[in-house]
Amino acid sequence: MAFAPDITEDLARARGDLRMGVPIVLTSDTGALLVMAAESLSDQRLADLRGLGPKPVIVITSRRAETLRAVPYDGDLARITVPADADLWWIKGMADPKHDMDVPMKGPFMIARDGGAALHRLAIQLVKTAHLLPAAVVVPLDDPASFSQANRLTLIQADLAGPTIAAEAALHPVAAARLPMTAAEAGRLHIYRPEDGSEEHYAIEIGNPPRNAPVLARLHSACFTGDVLGSLKCDCGPQLNGALAQMGEEGAGVLLYLNQEGRGIGLANKMRAYALQDQGYDTVEANHRLGFEDDERDFRIGAAILRRLGFDSVRLMTNNPRKIAMMEKMGIKVAERVPLILGETPQNRAYLATKAKKSGHLL
């Protein structure tokens, strides 16, 4: 029926459900799972999950498993049976490193070996892209179609979901208008909306840069703490203002403001990472303890917006070699790297040093 949501729409719905603490159903030729995000699980829903019969399993990433010293992982995943006497607090503690210091030993862990790693991996991808902690509680289902219908749950076909998540989401221009700014009076703000229902991204065009020459460009990932609050823990605010100022001086440029807060983990998870940093972990270790990779951003979005604006060659303002490599891979020529070293403070010196040492940032 034409009114029924397609797989992209179902996935967007599933992310919303997971955030709200509503279960979703994943199905494939080899099995089916009822999935809840550990972070939004309630006592009532945990009791309901147990009422289904099979023991719930908690799926975490190998990053989180390393922190928990849970040896049993399947490549990038660990799947652990939730013990019969474990309460909601145990599950939250598996997902959230906030309590690692209070409850250091959670094992011994029972490995769940039911072969359905593809569905478990999809569950983790969904909770991650919903900006929740990367941990899912799952129970196998025998009849996913009737179960999801009877409970009005979102049903996701895994074979359709995998390629859709991996593909680059199409972006559409929504609105644009003149925006005079301190850095440049001749500013124009463009809004782009991804088709997958994720956050909108912005392009700030300064002057009228010619499309047939490399444009001075900055791909800036959102940092509420640095950009808005003037946080001293990072260099984002000075980089944002410095890039706009240089574009203003040259009379032309394009700054992409990509809503990939916290290198793609979302602001709530970034604050969890900051709490771990207060315990002494560096920016990369903190991401790993939460169960994330160092950098969860999709850099294809920036290239797609540049192309939409008509640019295929840039003078890229960055210290991050991965951004350069991704632009080149996506067919945007990086004619020049323009270093953007600004805003070092006593509070961010160690953070910048970690980025240089562990993430290859150029100083």
Ligand SMILES: Nc1nc2c(ncn2[C@@H]2O[C@H](COP(=O)(O)OP(=O)(O)OP(=O)(O)O)[C@@H](O)[C@H]2O)c(=O)[nH]1
């Ligand atoms: N997870 C996490 N994210 C952080 C932390 N500090 C800053 N960020 C985020 O890191 C991102 C920095 O973005 P950018 O400045 O565009 O990127 P970059 O990779 O540093 O590269 P360049 O600035 O271009 O050299 C923003 O999304 C910030 O919110 C942190 O300690 N943990």
Ligand SMILES: [Zn+2]
């Ligand atoms: Zn920042």
